[in-house]
Amino acid sequence: MPTKVAINGAAGRMGQRLVALGCQDESLELVACFEYTGHPKFGKDAGEVAGVGELGLHLIEKTDEPYDAIIDFSVPEGAHAAVERAVAAKAALVMATTGLEDEHKAKIREAANVIPVVWAPSMSTTVNLTMKLCEIAGEALKDIPGGADVEILERHHRFKEDSPSGTALRFGELIADKMGITRHIHGREGRPGARPHDEIAYHAIRTGDNPGEHTIIFGLLGETIELTVRASNRDCYASGALQAAKFAAGKKPGLYNMNDVLGL
Ligand SMILES: NC(=O)C1=CN([C@@H]2O[C@H](COP(=O)(O)OP(=O)(O)OC[C@H]3O[C@@H](n4cnc5c(N)ncnc54)[C@H](O)[C@@H]3O)[C@@H](O)[C@H]2O)C=CC1
């Protein structure tokens, strides 16, 4: 039986790719495409909005159709609505929206007591693999003589609303955990003085239509290692999220991440 999937934020950049890839995947069935009622394309056919032709699925606010999983790529308020929809439908939730406030995060954790939730700032295979590599680097370099300076650069499209990216923040958390770093700073200006080793600095670049890239620098005295992971388009995130929906549907309640989905 195909996994019945609903998409929240279906007219967005990511929502459109989920519709486009989801409707070609025989192991799942798209049953609902949710959108914000104020969106100019609200009520239109989601397939036409996504550029794949009419699917008979309209951009709607609610449905009586049952679904096994809901995937959310929207905005913090939309994510909040997706959690409520998932709990009400007793469906699995794939939470991909970034830039969430503490109250939204608490709501997601609470939902994981009653439904399966896959929550990750990046659904991309190569990003999640790079996170593993950064954990290895952090562990190996934590006590290196002379110290290792960690800087995280991220580049995204001009339309992105949150900074730094959720992925950059997750890279920082994972490395900080391994290296025992507690100080996180965002950019530099003025005369901050010599750089201490026990900080991670984030730099967010916003240009054009960049679908997302991250570079994690471990700078030592005399040598440097940089790990770069780069999306060429959004399908790496969309296909990861569809895989996560299939993984989570029918699982027992709890919080899962992309390592669980990808077996990393
Ligand atoms: N975890 C991951 O792999 C990835 C996460 N993202 C994140 O996903 C989010 C969306 O990104 P984009 O698609 O580029 O943004 P977007 O702005 O193109 O799309 C967001 C969509 O959500 C809709 N929306 C707003 N309020 C809503 C509500 N209450 N209910 C349902 N839909 C609502 C908007 O109308 C819009 O169509 C961002 O937070 C982004 O950082 C993006 C790419 C990958």
Ligand SMILES: O=C(O)C1=N[C@H](C(=O)O)C[C@H](O)C1
């Ligand atoms: O907004 C985006 O585009 C992306 N957002 C996610 C993030 O904030 O980490 C993931 C990806 O980098 C694309």
